[in-house]
Amino acid sequence: MFAPLKKRIAPGISLLLLAGVVSACGGNEPGESQGQSTGGGKQEVTLSVLIDSSNNEQNTRILNEAAQLATKNSEKYSIKVRLDTVPNTDMDKKVDVLAAGSNLPDLVASAPKQVWMKRGLLADLTEWFDRSPMKDDYMYPSLLEEGRNNGKLYSVPIKADSIFLIYNKDLLSKAGIADTGFSSISWDDWIAMLEQIKGAGLKAANGKDVKGFTFRISTYETAPFVFSAGGEFFTQDGSKAVFDSPEAADGLAKLKGLVSSGYADKPETDYANWMSVFFNENAAFTITGGWSLATFEEGGLDLSKLGFSTVPAIQDSTSIFGPGLSFSVFESSAKKEAALELLTALYSSEIYKQWLEITAGIPVLASLSDDPQFAANPIKPVLSEQLNRIKPIHSDNSPSFWTKYDQLLEKIILTDADVSVQQAELQASIQQEIDNNLK
Incomplete structure (x- = not known):
């Protein structure tokens, strides 16, 4: 297969x-x-x-x-x-x-x-x-x-x-989850699975607790949560930044809630550290693309254990770029x-x-x-x-967006910073950059 x-x-x-x-x-x-x-x-x-x-x-x-x-x-x-x-x-x-x-x-x-x-x-x-x-x-x-x-x-x-969800079918089974062959999932059903994994108290071979989810603090891997909540980053023509919206804030708040609720492993900014969490089976779900399977396999993970699903639908499940x-x-x-x-x-x-x-x-x-x-x-x-x-991210007119949004994510997810306030401040800065580049 x-x-x-x-x-x-x-x-x-x-x-x-x-x-x-x-x-x-x-x-x-x-x-x-x-x-x-x-x-x-x-x-x-x-x-x-x-x-x-x-x-x-x-x-x-x-x-x-x-x-x-x-x-x-x-x-x-x-x-x-x-x-x-x-x-x-x-x-x-x-x-x-x-x-x-x-x-x-x-x-x-x-x-x-x-x-x-x-x-x-x-x-x-x-x-x-x-x-x-x-x-x-x-x-x-x-x-x-x-x-x-x-x-x-x-x-x-x-x-x-x-970008899509990759999940470890063996860990789901050990947590008592019957359906380990799904290819799409709603947000509510996914949260129920994460709660079940949390309650199962599973331990990995390395002795660490098994979390429900692991992810990297990266615009690329986390953008689907903004999209899934109905948010956008820029208008189609790239002339306006629009990520300061209630929908985008809702997506980020839900992502942050996965950490505060104990469903998610502490997110990483380092790619290798983040990948190791999943291939060491310290998390049942991760969000990335199919290219990462090579890293999992090189880390010793049996790929036959894996299943694949679309991003959990908050309002409208979709993908990045x-x-x-x-x-x-x-x-x-x-x-x-x-x-x-x-x-x-x-x-x-x-x-x-x-x-x-x-x-x-x-x-x-x-x-x-x-x-x-x-x-x-x-x-x-x-x-x-x-x-x-x-739903691509039309950031052509704002080259600094990716770095600055990564920094915003780190502040929002790892501190008590207010999601909406941080979004509004960054959007004003990014819009100024766009306006300058379009003059």
């Missing part, structure tokens, strides 16, 4: 697909725009790709294989790929610097960025997409919408991922035609299935959804449910 989950990308890079190993300059270096003819009459073209600097070896192989397939299928180009790598947290700054110097690469692998679309940095991919087999094969329209601006498509999501990664072509590229041939190869069944095997992702293409390679993936039903109702 878990065969598709054996190979995974490194923890903490959930929103990422591929990475490179060689640092490069932009895509329009002198002498490169037209390329040189090969012996077979094809033009040699090297495409530069701006991409996250994680998980180098696996991802370099996939991009190189996509380039080889694109070359095989192309009538005009012999394509190679050169990678300009940067930590994902520095991606926005890197694009700003390269754009200011008119030195942008040919492609970028990133979450969809509305601000880049509005600035005219990205090429319109609508015609290419509409001519491709993906037009009628793409499974999640909500993902595609994140790559559109004014009806035009600028970014095409390639990975389907989200559907596309793990999207590809775009920069408008300034002199090699757009070759770049589109590379993208076509990357989405081909031959290459795409290899990538999904490595990352244990689920397909965004309906034609692959029932492939034996993915059909038995136990995460697939949960992701499919959540990805049809995603």
Whole structure:
């Protein structure tokens, strides 16, 4: 059952697909725009790709294989790929610097960025997409919408991922909970389970008490509680911060209540410490994405014990940020035609299935959804449910938001600070940052 989950990308890079190993300059270096003819009459073209600097070896192989397939299928180009790598947290700054110097690469692998679309940095991919087999094969329209601006498509999501509950079926059984095979749950039913686990007084093999829930103090992992309570962070266009709302406060108050009621282990800010709580079976539930299963397995946890569920529904259960990664072509590229041939190869069944095997992702293409390679993936039903109702965080105009909201979470959850007051103060600061960036 878990065969598709054996190979995974490194923890903490959930929103990422591929990475490179060689640092490069932009895509329009002198002498490169037209390329040189090969012996077979094809033009040699090297495409530069701006991409996250994680998980180098696996991802370099996939991009190189996509380039080889694109070359095989192309009538005009012999394509190679050169990678300009940067930590994902520095991606926005890197694009700003390269754009200011008119030195942008040919492609970028990133979450969809509305601000880049509005600035005219990205090429319109609508015609290419509409001519491709993906037009009628793409499974999640909500993902595609994140790559559109004014009806035009600028970014095409390639990975389907989200945040969901992972639970230890063995611990639930030991606490006397009969249903250990659920894939969705209401808030009230979840609280009843946590109360039952608390009352059971279970001890883990390391002698520590078993808590109902463990989580990391992180905007990424906790945002689904805000969404599930009906809250939002920003308006769809990113021009207004709206997380100072009763709904958002309710979601955070409920999350804080899990700690104060003794249902949750003391939350961690350190990723490794937090992960160890779950794979040592000191907690029955955690909230994260499927990429973390590799860490659990490496820590010695038997993955056959695990079950998967959507985020508990407070008002409307949903997920944070559907596309793990999207590809775009920069408008300034002199090699757009070759770049589109590379993208076509990357989405081909031959290459795409290899990538999904490595990352244990689920397909965004309906034609692959029932492939034996993915059909038995136990995460697939949960992701499919959540990805049809995603609520991304549109923070493009406020780069400092993620760090500052993490700090707000730590203060709210670990101290007696008032949720609403803290939200209002931060929202005013973030809105000022947005207004300044939109001038």
